[in-house]
Structure formats: C-alpha cells, structure tokens
Amino acid sequence: MAQEIYTTYADELVLLPNVWVRVWSALLVVILVCCPYFLSEYQLSILNEMCIAVIGAIGLNLLIGFTGQISLGHAAFLAIGAYSTALLTGQFQVPFLISLPLSGFIAAILGMIVGIPALRLKGLYLALGTLAFGFIVEYVLFHWDVTKGDLGMSVKHIQLGSYTIKTEAQYFYFLSVISALCVLCSKNIIRSKIGRSFKAIRDRDIAAEAMGIPLAKYKIMAFGLSSFYAGLAGCLFAHYQRWIVPGSFDISVSIAFIAMIVLGGMGTILGSVLGAVFITGIPHLIVYVTDSLKDTYPSLTGLIVDFKLGIFSLIVVLALLFEPYGLVGIYKRVKTYWVTWPFRY
Amino acid sequence: MKLLEILLNGLSMGAIYALLAVGFVLVFKSTGILNFAQGELAMIGAFLCFSFVMTYGMPYLGGFVLSLFLGALIGALIEVVFFTRMVGKPLFASIMVTVGLAGVISSIAGFIWGHDVYSIASPFTNKHLGIAGFTISSGVAYTILTSIVLLIALLIFFNRSLHGVAMRAAAEDPDTAGLMGINVNQTQMIAWAMGSSVAAVAGIFLAEQSFVRISMSHYGIQAMAAAILGGMDSVKGAIIGGAMLGIVEGLAANYLSGLAFQGFHFGDVKEVAAFAIMIIILMIRPRGIFGKEKVERV
Numbered sequence: 209m210a211q212e213i214y215t216t217y218a219d220e221l222v223l224l225p226n227v228w229v230r231v232w233s234a235l236l237v238v239i240l241v242c243c244p245y246f247l248s249e250y251q252l253s254i255l256n257e258m259c260i261a262v263i264g265a266i267g268l269n270l271l272i273g274f275t276g277q278i279s280l281g282h283a284a285f286l287a288i289g290a291y292s293t294a295l296l297t298g299q300f301q302v303p304f305l306i307s308l309p310l311s312g313f314i315a316a317i318l319g320m321i322v323g324i325p326a327l328r329l330k331g332l333y334l335a336l337g338t339l340a341f342g343f344i345v346e347y348v349l350f351h352w353d354v355t356k357g358d359l360g361m362s363v364k365h366i367q368l369g370s371y372t373i374k375t376e377a378q379y380f381y382f383l384s385v386i387s388a389l390c391v392l393c394s395k396n397i398i399r400s401k402i403g404r405s406f407k408a409i410r411d412r413d414i415a416a417e418a419m420g421i422p423l424a425k426y427k428i429m430a431f432g433l434s435s436f437y438a439g440l441a442g443c444l445f446a447h448y449q450r451w452i453v454p455g456s457f458d459i460s461v462s463i464a465f466i467a468m469i470v471l472g473g474m475g476t477i478l479g480s481v482l483g484a485v486f487i488t489g490i491p492h493l494i495v496y497v498t499d500s501l502k503d504t505y506p507s508l509t510g511l512i513v514d515f516k517l518g519i520f521s522l523i524v525v526l527a528l529l530f531e532p533y534g535l536v537g538i539y540k541r542v543k544t545y546w547v548t549w550p551f552r553y
Numbered sequence: 554m555k556l557l558e559i560l561l562n563g564l565s566m567g568a569i570y571a572l573l574a575v576g577f578v579l580v581f582k583s584t585g586i587l588n589f590a591q592g593e594l595a596m597i598g599a600f601l602c603f604s605f606v607m608t609y610g611m612p613y614l615g616g617f618v619l620s621l622f623l624g625a626l627i628g629a630l631i632e633v634v635f636f637t638r639m640v641g642k643p644l645f646a647s648i649m650v651t652v653g654l655a656g657v658i659s660s661i662a663g664f665i666w667g668h669d670v671y672s673i674a675s676p677f678t679n680k681h682l683g684i685a686g687f688t689i690s691s692g693v694a695y696t697i698l699t700s701i702v703l704l705i706a707l708l709i710f711f712n713r714s715l716h717g718v719a720m721r722a723a724a725e726d727p728d729t730a731g732l733m734g735i736n737v738n739q740t741q742m743i744a745w746a747m748g749s750s751v752a753a754v755a756g757i758f759l760a761e762q763s764f765v766r767i768s769m770s771h772y773g774i775q776a777m778a779a780a781i782l783g784g785m786d787s788v789k790g791a792i793i794g795g796a797m798l799g800i801v802e803g804l805a806a807n808y809l810s811g812l813a814f815q816g817f818h819f820g821d822v823k824e825v826a827a828f829a830i831m832i833i834i835l836m837i838r839p840r841g842i843f844g845k846e847k848v849e850r851v
Contacts, residue, residue, distance in 0.1 A: 278645055280652070325836050331644045332587040336777060337835045340828035343774075347825040351818045463656060466649060518660020524653035528646045529638055 221399055240384055244377035252376040254492050259383035260444050261484035263390045265468040266477060267437025270394060272466070273474035274403065275430035276410030277326055278335040281342030282465045285435040287349060287457035288315045289442025294361040294452060295354070304367050304447070312439040319435025323428045330413075342462060349454035360453035363446045379448060386444065390437065394477050397433070406430055410475070460517045467520040470527050473536030482535045487523070491516050558689070559803045565693040565762065567799020568700035572755035573776030574783065574791035575707060576748040581785050583724045583744035584636065585644070589651040591752050592773015593658040598624045598753025599760040599769065600666050603673050613675050617757060621750050628749025632742045655770070663767050671765040673757070692761045703754065704792050711788055720744060724786075775827035781834050784844025794841065802826045 214220040224230045244252060268282045292311035296302040302310070322341050326334050349355045366373040366382065373382050397403050405426045408416035417423050446452050464487055472483020494516075531537055573591055580588045588594075598620050605616030631654065639647045675692070711717040723730040723740040731737050752773075759769055779798040783790025806823040813819065840846055 272645070276645070278648065325832075329835060329839055332648055333781075333835060333839050335587070335648055336781060337832060339774065340778075340831040340835075343828045344825055344832070347828075348817075351820045353817070460656075463652065466652070470649065515660045515664070517656045518663075521653040521656025521660070525635070525650050525657060528642075528650050528653070529635065532642070532646060 223395065223399075244380055249376050252380050254489065256376065256379050256383050256448060258485050258488045259380075259387040260441050260448065261465075261468065261488045262387045262481050263444065264438055264441035264465055265472070265480040265484040266390055266394045267434045267441065268465045269469045269472075269474065269477070269480040270397070270406070270437065271430050271434035273469055273476070273479070274398065274406040274410060275427065276413075277323075277427060277430060278331065279338040279434070280335050280459070280462055280466070281322070281338035281340075281345070282434075282438055283457040283459070283461035284338075284342040284345035285315045285319055285438035286442035286445065286461065287345055287452075287454070288318055288435075289439030290363075290446035290452045290457070291349065291355055291361065291442075292439070293443040293446050294363045297364055297367075297447075298361065303369075308440065308443050311443040312436045315439025315442065316432040316436035319438075320428050320432040322435075323431030326427055326431065327424050339459075342459060346454050346458060349457075355454070358453065360451055363450050363452060365450070366447045383444060383448070386440075390440065391477060391481065394437075398477065402426070402429065407475070460520075463517065463524070464520050467524045469534075470524050471534055473534030474532075476534075476536045479534050479536040486535070487520065490519065490523075494519070559807050560800060561689055561697075562693060563800040563803025564796060565696045565799070566802060567779075567796035568697050569755050569758050569762070569772070569795075570776045570779040570798050571704060571792045571795025572700055572751050572758070573773055574779040574795045575704065575788055576752040576755070577777060577780040578783075578785060578788055578791045579707075579744050579748040579751065581780075582788075583720050584632075584741050585724075586636065586647045586651065587777075587785070588748065589648065590631075590655040590658055590773075591748070591776065592770035593655045593662070594624060594628065594749040594752040595756030595759065595773060596765075596767065596770040597627065597658060597662060597756070598750075599673075599756035599765045600662055601753070602757045603671050603760065603765045604666075606673055606675075607671070613673075620757065621753050624753030625746040625750035628752075629742050629746040631749070632745035636741070636745070637738065655773075659767055659770055666767075668767055673760050673765060675761055696758045696761060699754075700758070703751070704788075707751075708788055708792075716743070775824075778827035778831040778834075781831055781839075781841055784841030786845060787841070787843035790841055790843030793843070798827060798830065801830065 219225075224233060243255065247255070264282065264286060267285075268279065271277050271279050289311040292314045293304075293307045296307040296310060297304060322338065325337055329337055350357050355361065366379075373379055398406075405416070405421045408419065408421055409423060409426055409430075413423060442457075449456075468483035468487045469480055470483070471486055472481070473479025527534060533540070573595060576591050576594075577588060580586060580591075601620035601623050602616045605611045605619055606613055611619070635650055635654070636647065639650060711721065719730070719735045720740050720743070722733065723735055723737045727737045730740075755772075755776075756769070759772060763769070775798070776795065779794040780791050781794070782797060783792070783794025802823050805826045806821075809819050809822045811819070834841060
C-alpha cells in the first residue's frame with residue numbers, strides 16, 4: 209500500500225495538509241450542524257450511537273492498531289466508565305461535567321493496572337488476560353449489591369449546569385462535539401512523540417527499547433489512554449441510554465469494537481471513525497432491509513436480527529483475509545489508482 | 554464421602570477440560586495459533602451427535618464416531634480455507650480470524666439448530682455405578698475412563714509415533730522440518746483435524762453431563778485456563794491443568810457459592826473460577842507449569 213513519505217517535520221505535523229482536506233472537513237462540519245433539521249428522531253439516534261462508538265473505537269485503535277497490544281476486554285472498560293458515572297451522578301450527586309472526566313480516569317486507572325502484566329505478556333497471552341478480565345468485570349457487576357446486578361441501574365439525563373440535555377437533537381450536538389474533540393486529541397497524540405513511540409513499539413518492541421523508548425511507560429500509557437477513551441464512551445453511553453445492565457457490556461461488544469477497527473483500518477484514526485460508523489450502521493441497515501421485505505418473507509425479521517454477532521464476526525474474518533488495511537486501505541488504493549492513471553504505478 | 558463425590562464430579566468436568574485443552578495445545582504446538590473457536594467446534598460436535606442419534610435414530614456409538622469424523626473434517630477444512638492464506642501475516646490477524654470464526658460458527662449453529670436446549674439419550678443416561686460404597690453416575694465414570702484412554706493414546710502418539718515426532722518437528726522449526734522431508738502443510742492440517750475431533754469428543758461428553766445448546770461453547774474459553782495452567786506447548790500439562798481446573802471449579806462451587814462479603818454475593822462462582830486462575834497464572838508464571846520458557850532471538 210502506498211505510504212505517505214514526509215520530507216520535512218512541518219509536513220508531518222500539519223493537521224489539514226491541503227486545500228481538499230480543508231474543504232471536505234468544513235463540508236462535514238456544515239452537514240453535521242444541519243443534520244437535526246432534516247433527519248428524523250430515529251435517524252438521529254443512529255448518529256448518536258455512532259458518535260459514542262467512534263470514541264470507543266479510537267480508544268481500542270490506540271491500543272491495538274497503534275501500540276500492537278491485543279485487547280479482547282474493551283467492553284469491560286466501557287462498563288467501568290458507565291457504572292462509574294451511574295454511581296457518581298446518582299448516589300454522590302456529582303455534576304456531569306466532573307463525572308465525565310472522572311469516569312474516564314477511573315477506567316484509565318483500572319486499564320493501567322490491567323496493563324502491568326502486559327509488560328511481561330505478549331501477543332496471545334495478553335489477549336487471554338484481557339479476555340479473562342472482561343469476564344471477571346461482568347461477573348462482579350452481576351454479583352455486587354452496589355451495581356444492582358441483573359436489575360441494572362438507571363442514569364440521569366446529562367445536566368450541564370441548569371441546562372438539561374433531553375432530545376435527540378440536543379444529544380446529537382453534544383455527542384458530536386465530544387467525539388470531534390476526541391478525534392482531535394487522538395490525532396494530536398499520534399502526531400507527537402507519544403504516538404511515534406507507540407508505533408515503534410508495535411513494529412518491533414525490542415528495537416524500540418534499544419533506541420531508548422521506555423517500553424514499560426509507553427505500554428502502560430497506551431493501556432491508560434485506551435481505557436480512558438473507553439471510559440468516556442461508557443459514560444456517554446450510560447447517560448444516553450439512561451439504563452445500564454451488565455449484559456450490555458459482554459464479549460460481543462468487545463468483538464464489535466474489534467470489528468470496527470479491523471474493518472475501518474488498523475493504526476489510522478480515520479479508520480476507527482469509518483469502522484465505528486459502518487459497524488454501528490449495519491444492524492440498522494439490516495433492520496431496514498428486513499422491514500422492507502417483511503411482507504414477502506415474514507419469517508426473516510426475527511432471524512437476521514439474531515445474527516448480529518455472526519455478521520460482525522464474518523466481517524472481521526473477511527476483512528482480515530482479503531483487506532487487512534480495511535476501508536482506509538481500499539480508499540488509499542482507489543486514490544492511488546486514479547492519481548497515477550493510466551499507469552499502475 | 555461428600556468430598557470424594559465432589560472430587561470425582563470435578564474430575565469428570567476436568568476430563569472434558571483436559572480434552573478441550575489438548576485441542577488447544579495440538580493446534581498451538583503445530584501452528585502457533587491459539588484457536589479461540591475450540592469451544593464452538595465442541596458445540597458443533599455435540600450438535601452433530603445429537604442430530605445423528607436423536608433425529609436420524611442412529612445407534613449412539615455410530616453417531617459418536619461419525620460426529621468425531623465430521624469434526625475432524627471441519628477442522629481440516631478451516632485450516633485449508635482460512636489458515637493457509639494467513640501464513641506470514643501478523644499473529645493478531647490469525648487470532649482474530651479464530652475469534653471471528655467462533656462467532657460465525659455459533660451463528661450458523663443457531664441458524665440450523667436454534668437456541669433451544671436439547672439432550673442426547675445415551676446408554677449411560679440415568680444409570681449409576683456403585684464403587685466401593687458410594688455411587689456415581691455412569692456418565693461421569695465413562696467420561697473419565699474414555700478421556701484417560703484417549704489422552705494416553707495422544708501422549709503415545711506424540712512421543713513415540715513417526716507422525717507425532719514429525720508434528721513436533723514442524724512446530725519447532727517449520728523451515729528445517731520442511732527441508733528434512735516433512736510435509737509441513739499436511740502436518741498443520743492434521744493438527745487442526747485432530748484438535749477439532751478431540752473438541753467434538755469433549756462436546757459430546759459435555760452434553761452427557763449437561764445439555765446440548767449454543768451457549769455450551771463457553772466452556773472452550775474456560776478450558777483455555779486449563780491450557781495456560783499446564784503450559785500452552787505441553788500435552789501433559791494440558792491434561793493435568795484440565796484435571797486441576799475441574800477439581801478447583803467443583804470445590805469453589807461447593808464451598809464458595811453461598812457466601813456473601815459486604816454486599817458481594819459469590820453466586821455462580823464456578824463460571825469465573827477459570828478466569829481468576831487464568832489471570833493469576835498469567836501474572837505469576839505465564840508459561841504454565843510444564844511449558845517451556847520462550848527465548849526471543851533478535
């Protein structure tokens with residue numbers, strides 16, 4: 209795949225490299241601002257889900273795509289963020305603006321604790337450890353009185369001072385601003401020393417260490433950052449759904465997040481965004497298709513909705529087999545094809 | 554006597570874990586891939602046996618053997634279709650393909666057999682054996698006996714037979730093994746086939762002790778704890794790890810599940826005992842009891 213080659217440091221650091229990117233970004237902002245005026249409540253709710261998924265997917269991509277540490281327990285950190293905010297805003301009456309970063313930090317601290325064994329474990333051992341952590345978190349949530357187990361916890365609407373965010377449109381503006389900020393932050397992290405260290409560790413950790421990158425510090429930082437993002441996503445998810453149960457953070461959620469970054473493209477921020485949008489959109493697309501076919505094939509509706517996990521898994525397998533760079537890879541290939549057309553290179 | 558009963562029941566569960574863990578070790582040793590779909594393959598084996606015995610009315614032994622062969626076929630097919638393409642790709646990709654396959658397989662099984670709970674009527678159902686003053690169900694006894702025989706056969710195969718030694722060689726260093734005249738591709742295919750037919754046996758025994766249902770694939774992840782405990786690259790370790798895991802689970806279920814501690818109810822502690830063991834082992838001794846320390850060459 210064609211990789212961009214930078215010739216100066218200024219080239220590498222620039223956020224919006226050329227006029228096209230600037231135009232497209234401005235256009236995206238305008239479209240997003242106009243969205244609530246011509247979309248229905250249901251369509252806005254899909255967009256809101258996507259915004260939350262984008263934050264979680266960026267977190268996972270920072271860990272898997274950029275640092276190369278496999279995690280199969282991402283949903284656990286979402287759960288920690290969600291339950292933290294439920295307890296903070298519910299029992300302790302903490303205002304939302306404090307509870308949002310706080311639930312991120314709680315998730316980050318637990319993430320760093322999970323990251324400590326990662327200093328010794330590699331590859332599949334790390335995958336197993338994070339998987340086990342995910343199951344244990346789910347078990348604790350089920351069996352602890354504080355989290356009310358199976359009954360779940362109710363969460364309040366987002367309260368900004370005296371202003372309450374209630375409607376889908378209000379949520380849409382709030383969530384899209386937060387997720388845009390998250391995208392910007394991650395972009396900046398990746399362009400900085402931290403991001404370059406992450407990539408060096410992913411490509412060859414021994415070589416990275418030999419070049420003076422402290423492995424322990426950056427691996428734990430990657431875990432902390434990734435779970436901070438997950439905690440934020442969980443917190444927003446809790447306030448948006450207003451009802452959380454342990455079942456909404458099981459292994460299938462972790463797999464959905466992995467599907468997002470694999471489909472979108474590992475090790476790219478754009479990929480996490482695209483993947484989150486697609487993977488969140490696919491179930492709604494399926495519902496739409498089955499609804500329109502309901503009259504001809506009535507038995508289809510119940511069947512296909514059941515197979516969400518199967519479809520996500522199939523996407524993961526097919527993407528890994530045929531397009532390891534994901535949607536971003538396809539986009540870059542198509543772009544290079546037209547840039548050099550009619551020559552192949 | 555109660556403790557002995559707990560131990561025996563734990564051991565029968567342990568035998569199943571050992572079979573599943575041996576499946577992991579077989580595939581891991583010869584290909585370096587951890588097969589996250591092991592539990593799903595066990596589930597498919599149990600469902601095939603259920604279909605042959607209950608739906609098509611075959612004799613139990615016939616259904617057992619047939620689903621074992623079909624399990625091997627599925628394993629070989631997975632290797633040929635997916636993993637011959639994955640050569641030279643990063644480890645993450647291979648692992649994620651097995652995670653993805655797990656989801657695909659359980660979806661397909663849900664499509665074919667639905668989400669109901671079934672049971673297989675076997676010759677051992679509702680029969681009990683009296684040994685030295687106490688009774689155990691004959692299903693438990695046969696599970697333990699058959700697993701022991703099968704596991705010993707596997708050990709002998711690995712340590713004594715030409716094929717077993719070839720497999721070990723191919724795992725150690727595929728390139729050199731290829732130069733020595735070992736067909737590495739074929740060896741890996743055989744490893745997958747063996748791994749998944751062992752999984753099918755485990756699934757059928759599991760159905761003996763509980764039910765046939767989609768969610769039984771969960772035991773596959775628990776059996777990973779057994780494989781980790783014993784060491785990912787040791788068949789002997791997987792067997793001992795499986796037995797230990799089964800016994801610990803049985804003890805935990807009997808002595809811990811009623812307890813409560815400051816608003817925390819232990820409840821079905823059996824389900825997470827495996828994961829707690831897994832995390833402890835990964836923290837203390839990641840290579841497991843019998844595993845070899847992996848030295849990374851630069």
